[in-house]
Amino acid sequence: MNGNHRRLRRAASNTMARLHSETRAVLRGLAFLSPWLVGFIAFTLVPIALSLYYSFCDYSLLQPPLYKGLTNYHLLVHDAVFWKALGNTAIYALMALPLGMLVALGVAMLLNVKIRGLTIYRTVIFLPSLVPTAASAMLWLWLFNAKLGLINVGLRAIGVANPPGWLTDVRWSMPALVLMSFWGIGNTVIIYLAGLQDVPRELYEAASIDGASTLRQIWHVTLPSISPVIFFNLIMGIIGTLQVFATPYIMTGGGPARSTYFYTMYLYDNAFSYLKMGYASAMAWIQLLIVLALTALAAWSSKKWVHYSGN
């Protein structure tokens, strides 16, 4: 009995010592984490929670929030500009995302070929993504200028009598912004390139011995091997294109005739120009739900087309 009792006490004491040591380790970890944790709670978590509350309020920053239930959401459903901005964003995402991914992948494949001056080409492709957004927007503003822009001057030189009014014509303003979005594909290209360099050479050798053409090698070896990278870029692309803001805000201000007026621009205007923080918060939550839904859809579909090397 006494022996058992002693064993039990020893075991309990050991457990306590271990717990004590683990608690200290956790506390130490939290202490190191605290600068980020405090920042995250104060500047991200609390504002997110508050924005959910404000989305049910009339709130202008200048006056205290006034609860009004689902009114903001109800007004949004009946707001023609909300639907216009949402539609523009969807069209932009549908154009810019697949095309951007395709162009970036194509460029990455070209940059993966061992040729002379490869480092220079890689640098040239990556460089534009380092240019600040405002600077590149101003640059493209001039390139797209209907009268004096380099693009239309070039088009006139090759005999196009009436080149598009890129940013002044409602039919061309959206394609112009999509075209411009390729300017910043450098980051995506680098990620693809890293993925491409990870594809085992033996797979290509085996495919080659089996008589697979280059296109078949790309389809059956390259794409499945880098599918996790494609998936990553897809998720980032969905989030990025649905939040497009700075470039159209500087270049077109949403015009002409709201043809490039995107969701985040309308959200920003509501928050900081019309002082409708509650309305803008409701818009932000709808945007979050859309992004979440699309990300979940992509994640669900990934089971069918993303192949991880461990599996």
Add this chain to the structure above:
Amino acid sequence: MASFSTRVFSGLKYVVSAALIFSAAALLAFGPRAGEEVPKNCVVVDYWEKWTGEEEAAMRQIVDDFNSTVGRDKHIFVRYLSTSNIEQKTLVAAAAGVPPDVAGLYNQDIPQFGAMNSLEPLEDMAVERGITADKYKKVFWDEGHYDGHLYGLVSTAYDIALYYNKSIYSEGASALRARGLDPERAPGTIAELDEYAHTLDRIDPSGRIILAGYIPAEPGWYINYTCIWFGGSWWNDGEHKFTFTDPGVLRAYNWINSYSKRLGPKAVAEFQSGFGAIDTPTNPFLAPTVAMVQHGTFFARFIHHLKPSMDGQWAAAPFPSYDPKLRDVTYCNCDVLVIPRGSKHKHEAFEFIAFVNRQDEMEKLANLHCKISPLAKVSEGFLDHHNNPYIRVFDALAASPNAHPTEPVPILPEVNDELNDFTQRLALQQVTPEEGLRQVQERLQQKYDDFIADQLRRKAMEH
């Protein structure tokens, strides 16, 4: 045992880390400080203003005048900060409870901020200092008011007239005379303006515009107030209703539309895409690719700075009206000084605002900004030595009973955005003036009614 190089590297790591920490600490302790020395025993009034460049420097002269005279005597020191997006920064600072004592906002911010009870009413302090309506041109006194309260006093003011290029008039003199128009003067009515514009237009055989006599969208800054030259108004302040279907408003938009129809929407869009901003030599009036523009008093400064060779080659006249009997119509705009709610030094802040509104200081600032004086009394010296040679035209226009202020609507940013969108659709011939105005009326009235309903609900809950 660690190699020599590993030990050297390890030691170097500590040395570099220590050097970095020491440098950071030294910079914190002895590094540069904000240049402005605040005198001892002074109340510091923080003043945020939107201007940069020459305009910022001009206001700094006024601040220095105050600090070295009235401020010194009354132990008040104005700390002047130039910042972009002034209205947003004031808004966020006010929400955080740390607003500046004085903010230099735009006149259109007064109804929006005033309706949300975020500005200090100034009427009592103004009366104490003898600042009353009769001291101002009526339009500028009205600009500072919303809902019966005085929320802001003007810092700088301007109004709109027609600038015309005398050289282009001379070149087209025979064509103008052939149509019975006088090349020595500005058009007197809208119909005449159209005639002048049409005569001066130069279009190439492909339909491309080389030179336009006039286009309403250049610069387009005041296009939302075009109706005032047509005897119309889109706001009924008595009934708190938008009146976009008013015949005068419809006439104005039909007129705007006529230019796009006549010259072609694509041709106008392409022509306009070659225009530079006001502060560049590619500005169409300076280029010169447009003969007549509707602009503010300050435009003369840009002409003189960017193209001195144009001095004497242009003139300004009242912008013509649709009805010849409707004379001296202008739209007036201004920058205002306000005291945001929560300011810690209201009386000291008003001391500075009152100083800026003294005739001598006001005229000094107005001349440096190349603007008019909002005060009723204007010295001959100011008019004689002003940087805009047509200052008398602008001054008389602002004093006219047909001088219009910005409409006191608390949802003005939304009004502007809706009207800008409508004007763009009109220019592209996507909508007729009737249909577009009906849509704008419906949408904005609903927004205004919702805004007022929220404010009333708020007031009811407060009581």
